[in-house]
Amino acid sequence: MALLAIDVTDSRPIYVQIVDEVRRAVVVGALKPGEPIPSVRQLAGDLGVNPNTVKQAYQELERLGVTYVERGNGTYVAGGRALREDRASLAVGVAERALRDATRNGLAVEELIDALERVAKRNARGRKP
Amino acid sequence: MSMLPMSIDGPTAIRAAGVSKRYAKRTALDRFDLAVPDGSIYLLAGPNGAGKSTAIRHMLHLEEPDAGTITVLGHDVRRDAVRARAEIGYISDGEVTPYGWLRVGALVAHHAQYFPTWDAQYASRLIAELDIDLAPRVRALSRGEARRIAFVLALAHRPALLLLDEPTDGLDPVVRERVLHLLAEHASEAPTTMLVSTHLVHEVERLADHVGIIKKGRLIGQMPRDYLRGTLNRYRFDAPDSWRVPEQAPVVVVERVAAGRENEWTMWGEPGVIRAMFDAGETELRSVTPLTLADAVVALLSMEDAA
Numbered sequence: 001m002a003l004l005a006i007d008v009t010d011s012r013p014i015y016v017q018i019v020d021e022v023r024r025a026v027v028v029g030a031l032k033p034g035e036p037i038p039s040v041r042q043l044a045g046d047l048g049v050n051p052n053t054v055k056q057a058y059q060e061l062e063r064l065g066v067t068y069v070e071r072g073n074g075t076y077v078a079g080g081r082a083l084r085e086d087r088a089s090l091a092v093g094v095a096e097r098a099l100r101d102a103t104r105n106g107l108a109v110e111e112l113i114d115a116l117e118r119v120a121k122r123n124a125r126g127r128k129p
Numbered sequence: 130m131s132m133l134p135m136s137i138d139g140p141t142a143i144r145a146a147g148v149s150k151r152y153a154k155r156t157a158l159d160r161f162d163l164a165v166p167d168g169s170i171y172l173l174a175g176p177n178g179a180g181k182s183t184a185i186r187h188m189l190h191l192e193e194p195d196a197g198t199i200t201v202l203g204h205d206v207r208r209d210a211v212r213a214r215a216e217i218g219y220i221s222d223g224e225v226t227p228y229g230w231l232r233v234g235a236l237v238a239h240h241a242q243y244f245p246t247w248d249a250q251y252a253s254r255l256i257a258e259l260d261i262d263l264a265p266r267v268r269a270l271s272r273g274e275a276r277r278i279a280f281v282l283a284l285a286h287r288p289a290l291l292l293l294d295e296p297t298d299g300l301d302p303v304v305r306e307r308v309l310h311l312l313a314e315h316a317s318e319a320p321t322t323m324l325v326s327t328h329l330v331h332e333v334e335r336l337a338d339h340v341g342i343i344k345k346g347r348l349i350g351q352m353p354r355d356y357l358r359g360t361l362n363r364y365r366f367d368a369p370d371s372w373r374v375p376e377q378a379p380v381v382v383v384e385r386v387a388a389g390r391e392n393e394w395t396m397w398g399e400p401g402v403i404r405a406m407f408d409a410g411e412t413e414l415r416s417v418t419p420l421t422l423a424d425a426v427v428a429l430l431s432m433e434d435a436a
Contacts, residue, residue: 006335008331008334008335008422009421011418013355013358013419014335041318044313044316044317045310045314045317046310047335048309048310048312048313048336049313049335050170050313050316050335050336050338051313051316051317052168053335053338054317100416103415103416104365104415
């Protein structure tokens, strides 16, 4: 299953990576509102991850309103407002990681933003014939 | 005296206190302490010959300690070893059985009789997933084949506690991966405590939620994985050559790497305290990165060398 990818060398704890990956899957539409997410057993087995870590991630997802639990029936993807808000917070997460990487390389925020705009423009041009 | 934390809160599946064992002139365990929380996956890590296997054998009362007490699942193993063993699945670093003339299928059937909780359906599933041939005689098996059978024997009675001594030893990379996934699945199907000893720490990076470090027969520290992740980090920062950690700071510098003004130090201490230390000096903190479990174990052992 390539829906979720975990990297043990990533600086985020594994449970945070699972939370981020599920949110990403929802935002990009790989998981749709109303669809079930894998059971703890299935995901723990698939990823070879401690089931308590998966449980911790699922509790966090529920708390964030990304998913909801139907008693005895599993966990499902929520829709609506939480989903729209999640696009924004997903963007914040990406920005934070990019900024950390920039700081590590001795770059100022302005330099990063400037480079982002230039790269985006160049890519947009590249897509046109 | 160790500078690493030792105390573990809450109910424990295994508790060892002051266990010592000498063989002739060699000290195998030296006032060994251990607390494995209920339902945890606990990594016991340490150099070769540190006493990992000896400690595990004591938990089954396969060795008689010279001193100390061991409680496993509420049983004092000195008095109640038989009852404790009935609730334990054990993968040893030795041979799977003394009955080498048995065929694999007969060995599994024989083993099943000893455990009222034996789950035949689960056993069949494991046999299929681990690609085990039931026909050959046990003595004709390779090390890896014997190890796969040991997994079936240890897991299929759904014990409350698994003692896994170098569980992936002799397995090829594909089976190794499969076994680690089976263990994760196993733990999510029924509440199970696992004590894993291995020198291949990276293999249990995703599984372990507690870690204990054993050295020269002594436990020098044990803590939750999350605590370790919060307390041991790599700090990348710019600072002049002359910069030092202020004296009295509750911080241990485990490793220093420098290239010009750029430094990468591995440090043990409260991240808030360490950040404040950087804010106060003529330094600029660029990044803070946690260590992988494998790197953390090496760092903890080297901290102890320096102490």
